[in-house]
Amino acid sequence: MLVLLLVVVATLVFLGRLVDVQVVHADALRAESKDRRSQERTVPGTRGEIVDRNGVVLAGGIPVYTVSASPRLAAQAGSVHAAAARIAAALGVPEPGVERTLTKDRSSDYAVLAKSVPLAALTRVKALQVPWLYYDESQRRVYPNGAVAGNLVGFVGSSGEAQAGIEYGENRCLQGADGTVEYESALDGTPIPGTAVTTKPATQGGEVTLTIDRDLQWFAQQTLAARAKQTGAKWGSVVVEEVRTGRLLAVADWPSVDPNDVNATASTDSGSLGSRAFTAPYEPGSTMKTITAAALLDRRLATPASRVVAPYRWTPPGVNIADSETHPTEHLTLTGVLVQSSNTGISRLATAMNDEVRYRYLQRFGFGTPTSVGFGAEAGGDLGGGPSRWDPQTRIATMFGQGLTSTAVQMASAYATLANGGVRLPVRLVSSCTTPDGQVHRTPVAAGTRIVSPAAAKGSIAMLEDVATKGWLAKDVAIPGYRVGIKTGTAQESDGHGGYSKQYLVSVAGVAPAESPRYVVYVDLNAPSKMNTSQAAAPVFRDVMARVLQANGVIPSGTRSPDLPTTW
Amino acid sequence: MAAAALLPAPLPPLESPLAPARSPLASPRVGRAKVLLAGSLVAGVGCVLAAQLVLSIGTADAAYRIDALTTRSVQLARQQQVGREQLQVLASPQHLAAAATALGMVQQDAPAYLELGSGRVLGSRTAATRGSAVGVGEVANALVTGR
Numbered sequence: 001m002l003v004l005l006l007v008v009v010a011t012l013v014f015l016g017r018l019v020d021v022q023v024v025h026a027d028a029l030r031a032e033s034k035d036r037r038s039q040e041r042t043v044p045g046t047r048g049e050i051v052d053r054n055g056v057v058l059a060g061g062i063p064v065y066t067v068s069a070s071p072r073l074a075a076q077a078g079s080v081h082a083a084a085a086r087i088a089a090a091l092g093v094p095e096p097g098v099e100r101t102l103t104k105d106r107s108s109d110y111a112v113l114a115k116s117v118p119l120a121a122l123t124r125v126k127a128l129q130v131p132w133l134y135y136d137e138s139q140r141r142v143y144p145n146g147a148v149a150g151n152l153v154g155f156v157g158s159s160g161e162a163q164a165g166i167e168y169g170e171n172r173c174l175q176g177a178d179g180t181v182e183y184e185s186a187l188d189g190t191p192i193p194g195t196a197v198t199t200k201p202a203t204q205g206g207e208v209t210l211t212i213d214r215d216l217q218w219f220a221q222q223t224l225a226a227r228a229k230q231t232g233a234k235w236g237s238v239v240v241e242e243v244r245t246g247r248l249l250a251v252a253d254w255p256s257v258d259p260n261d262v263n264a265t266a267s268t269d270s271g272s273l274g275s276r277a278f279t280a281p282y283e284p285g286s287t288m289k290t291i292t293a294a295a296l297l298d299r300r301l302a303t304p305a306s307r308v309v310a311p312y313r314w315t316p317p318g319v320n321i322a323d324s325e326t327h328p329t330e331h332l333t334l335t336g337v338l339v340q341s342s343n344t345g346i347s348r349l350a351t352a353m354n355d356e357v358r359y360r361y362l363q364r365f366g367f368g369t370p371t372s373v374g375f376g377a378e379a380g381g382d383l384g385g386g387p388s389r390w391d392p393q394t395r396i397a398t399m400f401g402q403g404l405t406s407t408a409v410q411m412a413s414a415y416a417t418l419a420n421g422g423v424r425l426p427v428r429l430v431s432s433c434t435t436p437d438g439q440v441h442r443t444p445v446a447a448g449t450r451i452v453s454p455a456a457a458k459g460s461i462a463m464l465e466d467v468a469t470k471g472w473l474a475k476d477v478a479i480p481g482y483r484v485g486i487k488t489g490t491a492q493e494s495d496g497h498g499g500y501s502k503q504y505l506v507s508v509a510g511v512a513p514a515e516s517p518r519y520v521v522y523v524d525l526n527a528p529s530k531m532n533t534s535q536a537a538a539p540v541f542r543d544v545m546a547r548v549l550q551a552n553g554v555i556p557s558g559t560r561s562p563d564l565p566t567t568w
Numbered sequence: 569m570a571a572a573a574l575l576p577a578p579l580p581p582l583e584s585p586l587a588p589a590r591s592p593l594a595s596p597r598v599g600r601a602k603v604l605l606a607g608s609l610v611a612g613v614g615c616v617l618a619a620q621l622v623l624s625i626g627t628a629d630a631a632y633r634i635d636a637l638t639t640r641s642v643q644l645a646r647q648q649q650v651g652r653e654q655l656q657v658l659a660s661p662q663h664l665a666a667a668a669t670a671l672g673m674v675q676q677d678a679p680a681y682l683e684l685g686s687g688r689v690l691g692s693r694t695a696a697t698r699g700s701a702v703g704v705g706e707v708a709n710a711l712v713t714g715r
Binding site: 056057060061062063118119120123137142143144145146147148191193194214215218219221222225226229256258260261264479480481546550555556558 | 631632634635643646647649650653656657659660661662665678679680681683690691692703704706707708709710711712714
């Protein structure tokens with residue numbers, strides 16, 4: 001009987017304790033146990049790559065690691081000094097720092113020993129098999145091609161946040177999200193196999209494909225930079241557009257930024273961190289004469305042979321314009337006006353066109369509105385408020401590219417419109433976003449818009465060919481075997497106070513092969529101090545266009561440029 | 569104890585209680601059979617326990633092996649990623665152009681074409697010279713110079 005009583009009492013005691021553990025203090029005990037044994041590890045959600053049109057990686061990532069330790073477990077294990085020496089040697093950091101971190105707070109379970117540790121150093125540390133060391137992986141953004149397309153690709157901040165360029169503009173496609181894995185560890189910190197549970201899955205970022213050709217981009221940047229330094233320019237850009245698709249094959253900016261080392265550029269010229277070809281509008285000057293001429297041809301208000309008397313200076317009421325160099329009054333055709341780049345000639349011809357109509361042509365060619373690329377901080381240019389706000393001088397000046405502003409990409413797009421038979425295609429820089437599951441989301445492309453008739457476009461290109469063969473830069477821009485059409489620009493620059501400074505922006509816009517144009521190259525150089533004419537930009541145009549034709553296997557023209565009358 | 573509980577109930581007596589006493593030879597035979605049965609049962613249980621132990625050790629060992637292989641796989645993937653990046657840097661135009669220049673190579677940017685129909689040469693007939701070449705080194709790459 002006594003035995004039975006004892007058994008019953010013992011059973012009740014055990015039962016009570018069981019209820020206490022399993023029910024009353026269950027949550028607290030579980031939490032305590034979790035704190036002691038459960039560890040959380042971050043699984044990085046890698047940021048997607050940015051690649052060029054051929055899949056060459058322009059922005060990617062490499063794994064780097066944060067090595068941390070549990071000073072509490074290190075103290076328990078003993079020989080902290082010896083361990084610190086071995087860890088420091090493996091990490092390649094000073095030993096006293098490691099030991100100080102390990103001994104600072106011996107009750108702590110978390111102390112960072114080193115950040116941004118490369119894989120090679122991590123492998124050395126892991127080989128030490130120290131159970132109280134922990135490794136957190138993260139991704140560091142790297143740009144294997146350095147400053148090639150650096151101004152377009154942009155960069156990320158130190159903690160991986162997008163800051164500029166495509167990195168910023170396409171962040172939704174590129175960004176991944178970190179996940180977490182929880183696992184249990186033994187008392188000495190060793191993870192217990194099979195206990196890992198994914199508490200939050202990591203998501204990988206998508207891949208952005210650009211229309212840029214990496215090799216051509218490098219060549220354009222290299223050529224531009226060399227010439228810009230030679231001529232003492234402040235900045236410059238080169239835009240290469242594929243006529244039949246509207247794709248930008250190269251958008252070179254100088255100075256350029258190496259996204260691997262942004263501070264090197266930011267400290268000297270923070271304005272160069274973006275792409276001036278998109279973001280810096282300026283008065284383009286004489287390259288705009290081609291657009292005015294195309295509008296005249298389209299409205300049948302002129303032909304390439306239309307005659308005009310072009311004096312050096314022209315002063316109708318409220319207007320005072322002159323050509324860049326003094327000359328006796330000339331009898332020029334419209335072609336001759338472009339060849340001579342006569343301000344007075346184009347102005348006298350273009351007064352035949354209604355200002356509203358001309359303004360609409362400018363708008364339809366894309367001036368005054370950012371391109372479809374939508375690059376970060378892209379400018380649309382300024383058309384001076386339109387005819388209702390133009391004073392007589394501005395009304396005439398807009399005919400030859402003063403009194404309004406445009407970007408390099410806008411001007412390249414306008415020339416591509418003429419090269420494409422008068423149909424304007426949306427400019428493209430981003431081809432697609434490929435999600436990690438392999439789905440390709442192509443950037444929506446709007447249909448082309450006819451701006452001028454095929455005849456007007458063809459006539460304009462023919463006149464540009466005469467500029468290339470008869471203009472003063474004929475020798476500088478000739479590419480043996482190919483028919484080329486160009487127009488130069490030497491624009492006065494605003495002094496920021498309503499007047500013009502003594503500095504010029506020089507440019508060359510051109511197409512090739514002119515008999516069936518495939519590429520447009522536009523070059524501009526801002527304030528070249530050693531050569532303030534478009535001759536500064538001409539060799540860049542020639543070299544880049546020659547390279548584009550060569551690299552894309554364009555068959556030589558085999559025919560001669562037309563010989564249009566320039567005078568009468 | 570468990571093994572004993574599994575033993576069958578004792579066999580019923582073969583003869584009635586009124587029958588004459590069993591011969592002395594019958595008792596050892598029955599006892600041996602019982603011992604044999606109990607022994608085989610204990611051995612069976614032992615085998616099951618041993619098998620369970622072996623399986624358990626094997627499973628745990630495989631778990632460690634899977635873990636080690638998974639870690640190794642991740643490690644190799646990371647090594648591949650780093651190697652790929654190093655290759656990309658070596659394939660960058662800055663590195664290639666510098667290497668080509670060091671070998672004395674120059675770029676020919678005035679190509680020549682042979683027109684088969686007429687036998688004419690279109691374009692430049694002259695070879696590129698050192699002076700005509702596009703330079704290198706104007707486009708920075710911290711990953712190339714930093715190595």
